[in-house]
Amino acid sequence: MRILYHQPLCPYSRKVRLVLSEKRIPFEVRIERVWERREEFMEMNPSGTVPVLVEENGLILADSYAICEYLDEAYPDLPLMGRTLGERAEVRRLVAWFDGKFAREVTDNLLVEKQWKRLMGRGSADAASLRAGYANLKPHLDYLGWLAETRLWLAGNSLSMADLAAAAHLSALDYIGDLDWSLNDAAKDWYARVKSRPAFRPLLADRVSGVNPPPHYADLDF
Amino acid sequence: MRILYHQPLCPYSRKVRLVLSEKRIPFEVRIERVWERREEFMEMNPSGTVPVLVEENGLILADSYAICEYLDEAYPDLPLMGRTLGERAEVRRLVAWFDGKFAREVTDNLLVEKQWKRLMGRGSADAASLRAGYANLKPHLDYLGWLAETRLWLAGNSLSMADLAAAAHLSALDYIGDLDWSLNDAAKDWYARVKSRPAFRPLLADRVSGVNPPPHYADLDF
Numbered sequence: 001m002r003i004l005y006h007q008p009l010c011p012y013s014r015k016v017r018l019v020l021s022e023k024r025i026p027f028e029v030r031i032e033r034v035w036e037r038r039e040e041f042m043e044m045n046p047s048g049t050v051p052v053l054v055e056e057n058g059l060i061l062a063d064s065y066a067i068c069e070y071l072d073e074a075y076p077d078l079p080l081m082g083r084t085l086g087e088r089a090e091v092r093r094l095v096a097w098f099d100g101k102f103a104r105e106v107t108d109n110l111l112v113e114k115q116w117k118r119l120m121g122r123g124s125a126d127a128a129s130l131r132a133g134y135a136n137l138k139p140h141l142d143y144l145g146w147l148a149e150t151r152l153w154l155a156g157n158s159l160s161m162a163d164l165a166a167a168a169h170l171s172a173l174d175y176i177g178d179l180d181w182s183l184n185d186a187a188k189d190w191y192a193r194v195k196s197r198p199a200f201r202p203l204l205a206d207r208v209s210g211v212n213p214p215p216h217y218a219d220l221d222f
Numbered sequence: 223m224r225i226l227y228h229q230p231l232c233p234y235s236r237k238v239r240l241v242l243s244e245k246r247i248p249f250e251v252r253i254e255r256v257w258e259r260r261e262e263f264m265e266m267n268p269s270g271t272v273p274v275l276v277e278e279n280g281l282i283l284a285d286s287y288a289i290c291e292y293l294d295e296a297y298p299d300l301p302l303m304g305r306t307l308g309e310r311a312e313v314r315r316l317v318a319w320f321d322g323k324f325a326r327e328v329t330d331n332l333l334v335e336k337q338w339k340r341l342m343g344r345g346s347a348d349a350a351s352l353r354a355g356y357a358n359l360k361p362h363l364d365y366l367g368w369l370a371e372t373r374l375w376l377a378g379n380s381l382s383m384a385d386l387a388a389a390a391h392l393s394a395l396d397y398i399g400d401l402d403w404s405l406n407d408a409a410k411d412w413y414a415r416v417k418s419r420p421a422f423r424p425l426l427a428d429r430v431s432g433v434n435p436p437p438h439y440a441d442l443d444f
Binding site: 059 | 267268269283284285288289291292296311315317319365
């Protein structure tokens with residue numbers, strides 16, 4: 001069986017889980033305690049990060065960008081990268097927006113600061129980082145809401161990798177109670193649509209020891 | 223004519239310039255002073271970053287990941303992403319390595335810290351960041367050297383996006399005099415090979431006001 005090494009609250013792992021589920025590709029998950037830098041894992045991925053996907057034929061794929069592009073090439077039935085060159089450029093621009101800009105400005109300041117430091121035993125979250133993360137969340141939700149209002153899905157007429165990348169980050173932040181959905185109604189409506197997809201259910205069932213999600217986390221009518 | 227908005231020392235802009243040149247796609251460059259957040263530029267790319275490519279048909283492409291994947295799809299004659307699924311996964315893993323891990327651990331600590339702060343008038347570089355950047359350079363050059371010794375090119379038998387991503391970062395660091403090539407001979411030999419390609423010439427001719435490169439920067443026999 002195909003195996004995905006992951007961390008439950010890692011947005012990049014969540015994105016790959018969503019892609020696999022949307023494409024109805026069966027897989028098993030293994031939680032990798034990346035901070036232990038397990039030798040067999042480091043051999044599969046010298047960067048020591050999740051997600052890592054091991055295909056049934058033995059092919060090892062590391063890094064969510066490489067994995068997601070691979071999955072869309074190897075399992076093209078439900079294309080998630082767009083069809084025309086222009087659509088594909090827009091999907092990828094937005095994937096880079098969420099996995100790059102949003103990650104640096106929001107996720108790193110909130111999720112990484114709180115969760116990673118807790119897991120690594122590196123003390124409490126830095127107050128300035130948390131302030132920056134909360135301040136950056138509003139303009140990002142506004143941009144997402146604007147995209148959701150002007151298009152059917154974030155990158156155009158179809159659900160795409162852009163929606164899954166965005167939802168992966170937002171769902172991880174939602175789990176730790178850091179998403180104020182009152183900031184933007186259109187963003188909330190879009191998230192409710194993504195969240196109600198069958199592919200999302202396993203993420204909503206995630207529970208991380210020592211961190212309980214807020215009551216609305218798994219509520220489809222939040 | 224196709225136009226690339228760029229910054230001379232931006233590794234992501236350099237990567238796109240190398241890809242365009244390797245594929246012999248003609249283009250004009252425009253230096254974008256991204257810190258001015260010019261309105262017309264922000265409309266093309268709301269994230270406000272270079273590179274941005276405007277195609278002759280008007281298609282606007284933002285973010286080096288989206289641009290590079292686009293260029294390999296639209297101009298497939300010299301493929302730079304590998305051929306088989308496995309090759310493509312390895313090219314993309316290494317692109318993510320250099321544009322992600324290397325960028326965070328080395329480029330951000332040296333180039334961004336020095337150059338960006340200077341351009342933005344935000345004071346002098348942080349000593350701890352510089353120390354971290356120099357310390358991280360050695361293991362990265364060792365990994366690159368190991369790849370170069372065990373393969374013809376970084377990702378396999380052909381020159382690929384992985385080589386161009388790596389060379390883009392290293393060349394920008396070399397310009398500001400932050401690359402100690404004595405750290406790894408195999409990495410140096412690989413760089414000499416990439417540097418001597420015709421596509422590299424425009425990068426070696428770059429001059430940035432206020433920062434002179436070391437004498438070996440443009441020397442093919444450094």
